[in-house]
Amino acid sequence: MPRRILVYLAHPVLERSRVNRTMIDAVRDLPGVTVRDLYEDYPTLAIDVAREQADLLAHDVIVFQHPFYWYSTPALLKEWQDLVLEYGWAYGEGGKALAGKLTFNCVSTGGPQAAYQPEGYNRFTIRQLLAPWDQTAHLCGMKFLAPFVVHASLRFTSREEIAPHAANYRRVLEALRDDRFDTERAAYEERMTDALDGLISPIVRNQGLVS
Ligand SMILES: Cc1cc2nc3c(=O)[nH]c(=O)nc-3n(C[C@H](O)[C@H](O)[C@H](O)COP(=O)(O)O)c2cc1C
Known part of the structure; x- marks a missing residue:
């Protein structure tokens, strides 16, 4: 069975x-992919925990x-984590609902790639700055994959310039869905965007992985 993908x-x-906007428009129509716009669904931050948990279970x-945003996520995602990832459901005693699922962040930054290095002005890599997401996934028994990163957003003057990144994002989701993605390697890469050709395979890797 193909993997079911949920994009928040x-x-x-x-x-x-x-x-x-360009990135999400490139994957909205993909079969097997559900897109949820959290700020559209929760303009007052009133997160429906039961709905979120049901959606997570279904993917x-x-x-x-x-x-x-400030080396992290927009605020609503933090609120979402705080409310949805409950003890006894996502982690802790009996908390196995998310175990075995794959997860990663698709991040756009204002800063260029060179800034996100130990010697750059942001001092840390994106993957290092995402350590709370990595550890949250680990605590919940999920496999954390390297982030998909689009740097230096201000350099883009048109949607056409973003299109190759959006097309790569679509390739990643298709390959994950169809089990043509090397998740073992993606778990230790710094950024999956550096290694796409090595991560994506034209043939199915391990048919029947999702039962
Ligand atoms: C409140 C706020 C905080 C931001 N913090 C960062 C940051 O920490 N690092 C960075 O590289 N860019 C930062 N930026 C720039 C955004 O990441 C950038 O504008 C965004 O990725 C562009 O994507 P978009 O075209 O979809 O809005 C920040 C922007 C805002 C509005």
Whole structure:
């Protein structure tokens, strides 16, 4: 069975977005992919925990797509984590609901790639800055994959310039869905965007992985 993918989009002003809007538009129509716009669904932050948990249970791959805000996510995603990932459900005694699922962040940044290095002005890599997401996934028994990153968002002057990144994002989701993606390797890469050709295979890797 193909993997079922849930993309949580978290952008507080999508109508002013360039990168995230183009990226999400590139995957919306993909069979097997569900897109949820968290700021559209919860403009007052009143998160429906039961709905979220049901959606999580119904999918095998959970993607968090968001712009990088203060080296982290927009605030609603933090609220979502705080409310949805309950003790006894996501972690702790009896908390196995998410175990075995795959997860990664799809991140756009204002800063260039060179800034997100130990010697760069942001001092840390994106993957290092996402350590709370990595550890949250680990605590919940999920496999955390390297982030998909689009850097230097201000350099784009048109949707056409973002299109190759959006096409790669679509390739990643298709390959994950169809079991043509090397999740073992993606778990230790710094950014999956650096290694796409090695991660995506034209043939099915392990048929019947999802039962
Ligand atoms: C409140 C706020 C905080 C931001 N913090 C960061 C940051 O920590 N690092 C960074 O590289 N860019 C930062 N940016 C720039 C955004 O990441 C960038 O505008 C966004 O990724 C562009 O995507 P979009 O076209 O979908 O809006 C910030 C922007 C805002 C509005």
